[in-house]
Amino acid sequence: MTRAPLSLKIAAIGGLAFLHVPLLFILLYCFTTEEKSYAFPPPGFTLKWFGVVWGRADIWAAVGLSLKVATIATVLALVLGTLAAGALARARFFGREPVSLLFVLPIALPGIVTGIALRQAFGLMEIPFSVWTIVLGHATFCIVVVYNNAVARLRRLSPSLIEASMDLGADAFQTFRLVVLPNIGTALLAGGMLAFALSFDEVIVTTFTAGQQSTLPIWMLSELIRPRQRPVTNVVAVLVILVTFLPILAAYYLTRHGEAVAGSGK
């Protein structure tokens, strides 16, 4: 084993500090007694903000809405993204490349363009803003991440596996369930988690498609303008970190032994 030079170690520590020290400040100011501004060091230590968060109905409404939107958008993306990937991974037809590009475009497009386009479209069609308009907005980019993951895995899947399955008597549905799905399962898990995370903290598209409702990020943004009870946002942020960190950790351990998990042969 070779040892890294000192300069490289310092750079690595510096990089990690840059990424994570701000998170420590979020944590620190959950416990401050000063509610109007963040002074360093905090003047006192208290746990009362956790109680305040627990008692605020607007926070729970925003969390509930965000979870609902992210879940529906992810499920929608898993179904549509997988189907699109299945169609485009290997088939050759006229216009295949433009269609693939159109699928990936929404994630390259600035959110503000997607947002305003959707808002105008909903307006023209006289669709009232609701949970469903937010879901549709989020689905535009959620589909892309699922599609990208699925298409990459499908292209690595040997086409003869599918032929072998059909050769042995399985119809298209059995082949999908018994051969394709187990082999792309971890890619769908990764794509789905990413889609969920993207939806959960999306601000721009949501602003244009939400109407009166607040998802959690929108609630946080509006909270910054208020002068009082600032540590409440910190407490919420810490809870969000915990909630998003756990599934990512779980997915990491699940996919680490990808083949073994996907193929228990049930």
Add this chain to the structure above:
Amino acid sequence: MHAHAAPLATPAVRLAGVVRHFGAVRAVDGVDLAIAPGEFFAMLGPSGSGKTTCLRLIAGFEQPDAGHIEIFGDTVEGLPPYRRAVNTVFQDYALFPHLSVGDNVAYGLRVRGIGRSERDRLAGEALAMVKLGGMEARRPAQLSGGQRQRVALARALVVRPKVLLLDEPLGALDLKLREEMQSELKGLQRALGLTFVFVTHDQGEALSMADRVAVFNEGRIVQVGPPEAVYERPATRFVAGFVGSANVLDARQSQALGGPARPCSLRPEKILLLAPGAPGPDGAVLVAAEVTEVSYQGPVRRVSARTSEGLALTAAVPAGTTGIMAGATVRLAVPKDAVRPMEGEE
């Protein structure tokens, strides 16, 4: 109908006027074929000759653009692979990486709705048949190439196909293993009495394993027959050159060497190298030639020579024949009947 394809019973596989294009490429360009039940049939040809497409047409992975395909008398064109009584051993084996060896073999039984204990028993028997008993719990990734080949074989045989299709089954194995598998496949086919159709580009494999060989070139079958017939009497210039090697002679050259006045082939190992003063065999044509090149090839020595009329001939003589040098003049004997007319050439 071809004269060579006249089996009495219903053919296991019959192709009539089958055509398959890919864009402008006519991959299979009018193939007629009848494979008898229980036959070990080889489709031999270079890559791009249409042999693999033909196999895929029988399996159902491709549909013909024209023509007719029957399996034991049943029309199959238009049917998907899962409705055909044929199974395939794939060139890359196509074992399911997420399933154990046992579950791979049991896959065809599982999709037919056969219960866990019954299919495990049948899969175990199939694995024992290919000498992999007790390997059920392994993953395909843990097996050697030869073992994967056997798993693929067991997986295809366990569902009792009427015809087994093998796509370059030995292509990925090393030489020693290939020879072992050759005799094992042959033994298995004999024991099961099953029709085997296999695709190969290796003429040695086709000649040693098959009951009959179809030689493919440019989407067509150029010759069908038992290995001896194909080797001893190649019908065209292409077959003469692809199946083994041959001296290809035009009508005038054939006549000069004692053959008929038509294009003929002459296998190098038929030509004898005479010791000085020794007489040739009865009826042989003797020619003097100047050696241009000698190459040692293990069992034989390949001698290229040019006759006084300018005809280039290659002879394969026993490797023990020493002392032949480039530039030396030798006497070659071409025995009677060694010069064989090519029926497909004018």
